[in-house]
Amino acid sequence: xxxxxxxxxxxxxxxxxxxxxxxxxxxxxxxxxxxxxxxxxxxxxxxxxxxxxxxxxxxxxxxxxxxxxxxxxxxxxxxxxxxxxxxxxxxxxxxxxxxxxxxxxxxxxxxxxxxxxxxxxxxxxxxxxxxxxxxxxxxxxxxxxxxxxxxxxxxxxxxxxxxxxxxxxxxxxxxxxxxxxxxxxxxxxxxxxxxxxxxxxxxxxxxxxxxxxxxxxxxxxxxxxxxxxxxxxxxxx
Amino acid sequence: xxxxxxxxxxxxxxxxxxxxxxxxxxxxxxxxxxxxxxxxxxxxxxxxxxxxxxxxxxxxxxxxxxxxxxxxxxxxxxxxxxxxxxxxxxxxxxxxxxxxxxxxxxxxxxxxxxxxxxxxxxxxxxxxxxxxxxxxxxxxxxxxxxxxxxxxxxxxxxxxxxxxxxxxxxxxxxxxxxxxxxxxxxxxxxxxxxxxxxxxxxxxxxxxxxxxxxxxxxxxxxxxxxxxxxxxxxxxxxxxxxxxxxxxxxxxxxxxxxxxxxxxxxxxxxxxxxxxxxxxxxxxxxxxxxxxxxxxxxxxxxxxxxxxxxxxxxxxxxxxxxxxxxxxxx
Numbered sequence: 001x002x003x004x005x006x007x008x009x010x011x012x013x014x015x016x017x018x019x020x021x022x023x024x025x026x027x028x029x030x031x032x033x034x035x036x037x038x039x040x041x042x043x044x045x046x047x048x049x050x051x052x053x054x055x056x057x058x059x060x061x062x063x064x065x066x067x068x069x070x071x072x073x074x075x076x077x078x079x080x081x082x083x084x085x086x087x088x089x090x091x092x093x094x095x096x097x098x099x100x101x102x103x104x105x106x107x108x109x110x111x112x113x114x115x116x117x118x119x120x121x122x123x124x125x126x127x128x129x130x131x132x133x134x135x136x137x138x139x140x141x142x143x144x145x146x147x148x149x150x151x152x153x154x155x156x157x158x159x160x161x162x163x164x165x166x167x168x169x170x171x172x173x174x175x176x177x178x179x180x181x182x183x184x185x186x187x188x189x190x191x192x193x194x195x196x197x198x199x200x201x202x203x204x205x206x207x208x209x210x211x212x213x214x215x216x217x218x219x220x221x222x223x224x225x226x227x228x229x230x231x232x233x234x235x236x237x
Numbered sequence: 238x239x240x241x242x243x244x245x246x247x248x249x250x251x252x253x254x255x256x257x258x259x260x261x262x263x264x265x266x267x268x269x270x271x272x273x274x275x276x277x278x279x280x281x282x283x284x285x286x287x288x289x290x291x292x293x294x295x296x297x298x299x300x301x302x303x304x305x306x307x308x309x310x311x312x313x314x315x316x317x318x319x320x321x322x323x324x325x326x327x328x329x330x331x332x333x334x335x336x337x338x339x340x341x342x343x344x345x346x347x348x349x350x351x352x353x354x355x356x357x358x359x360x361x362x363x364x365x366x367x368x369x370x371x372x373x374x375x376x377x378x379x380x381x382x383x384x385x386x387x388x389x390x391x392x393x394x395x396x397x398x399x400x401x402x403x404x405x406x407x408x409x410x411x412x413x414x415x416x417x418x419x420x421x422x423x424x425x426x427x428x429x430x431x432x433x434x435x436x437x438x439x440x441x442x443x444x445x446x447x448x449x450x451x452x453x454x455x456x457x458x459x460x461x462x463x464x465x466x467x468x469x470x471x472x473x474x475x476x477x478x479x480x481x482x483x484x485x486x487x488x489x490x491x492x493x494x495x496x497x498x499x500x501x502x503x504x505x506x507x508x509x510x511x512x513x514x515x516x517x518x519x520x521x522x523x524x525x526x527x528x529x530x531x532x533x534x535x536x537x538x539x540x541x542x543x544x545x546x547x548x549x550x551x552x553x554x555x556x557x558x559x560x561x562x563x564x565x566x567x
Binding site for chain 1: 421422423426427429430432433434436437438439440441442443444445498
């Protein structure tokens with residue numbers, strides 16, 4: 001059975017249908033990319049899956065649980081972790097404390113949480129900034145911090161919303177290495193991304209959303225040649 | 238080097254505590270009264286800070302909890318002869334329940350920012366008006382406590398104010414210890430996470446609603462104990478003296494001026510504001526001007542130093558500590 005299974009998911013905002021009957025699956029230890037033009041409904045899909053939005057209809061199954069109606073913190077405790085497109089951080093905390101806050105999802109002891117946080121910071125390569133205030137980090141480091149905090153909750157599935165936006169090519173290569181390392185550690189990844197340089201090499205499979213509908217799905221190069229996808233991105237001749 | 242500086246700071250802290258303990262021997266009864274009021278509002282400000290400062294859910298209705306504490310212990314003492322110490326615990330439990338209820342109402346409704354602040358004022362006002370109309374506890378007249386000889390059991394000290402001074406000092410030390418323990422625990426991490434970014438907190442598995450209600454209940458209970466102290470010190474309570482909006486304002490002003498979400502902030506703030514208020518009340522006369530002065534000070538700090546004056550005080554503290562002899566650490 002797939003780790004994440006979304007069936008006929010629909011989400012409306014007033015008259016706008018942000019997600020229209022979307023179905024897909026994410027298999028265990030897979031890296032799945034979700035692409036699509038601006039406004040396609042990618043972030044809305046993330047928000048539905050992680051409990052931030054309540055879908056109007058459809059089903060979400062994760063790791064054997066029915067996730068419909070769960071609150072965001074409950075989806076996290078079930079094993080999902082996400083990052084945000086608009087980078088968030090606990091600005092008055094130090095880096096190590098931000099990650100500890102994530103690690104405390106799995107333990108009540110701050111000592112254990114801190115230990116886990118340190119390991120996670122080493123893992124993502126942010127250990128040298130552990131005592132810096134989160135609010136004074138650069139955007140790139142803040143993204144890394146968001147990733148570390150989410151990773152510290154010990155997720156089975158991570159949903160990453162535009163981790164590579166605004167990064168230079170060298171940094172993108174770093175992120176690709178990091179994502180592979182996370183997957184090799186046994187965590188499944190579901191990635192929303194505009195940066196094809198990241199998604200194409202790293203994703204096992206890519207799904208394409210356009211106007212709230214899934215218009216294509218498959219291996220990266222197949223999807224890139226797909227007529228409907230090219231039309232969605234470039235418009236009709 | 239760092240170890241030495243640490244010990245200089247600790248030495249200065251010990252000196253300050255010793256000075257505070259010796260203070261009653263050195264000052265007039267009026268100054269001692271001012272010191273007791275500073276202690277009480279440092280305590281109340283810390284109770285407020287623990288629930289509101291760290292979570293960023295700023296209550297302007299804490300007089301409700303202070304009033305509940307004062308009324309529960311006083312009524313139990315006057316009508317059932319229960320020692321105020323037991324009454325204080327009963328008051329804390331009832332205030333915690335009311336605090337949790339206020340939290341559940343406000344947070345279920347999703348009230349944020351100014352709307353939350355206004356709701357807390359309104360709920361406290363409802364309680365005040367209810368007490369004004371509740372004749373069993375004296376209505377608008379309030380309750381006048383019978384005076385008995387000095388006694389720890391009766392929580393009354395008349396021959397000198399020493400008893401009150403040392404009790405509020407112990408309460409302040411205790412609440413700061415509790416606050417420190419909580420802030421270093423999972424609860425503390427979660428409070429600050431909720432203040433900084435509630436959505437992010439939720440995404441990391443933090444049940445923001447639950448922890449906000451817990452914060453409200455803890456803060457309410459601790460505030461209620463301050464209410465009992467006030468009742469025993471003044472020996473007279475009425476809805477307008479312990480449940481009014483002005484009392485809520487006095488409670489939170491110290492934390493705002495000193496610095497919210499810091500251990501020392503409410504103490505520093507109370508030590509600045511309350512002497513000014515008491516002195517203007519005593520020497521310039523009447524109520525009213527004291528609020529004008531304290532209000533101007535609060536607005537000034539809020540505009541010029543939004544994080545409070547604690548940063549300056551910490552710098553001054555460190556500078557002072559550096560003059561102390563270096564003590565070898567054992």
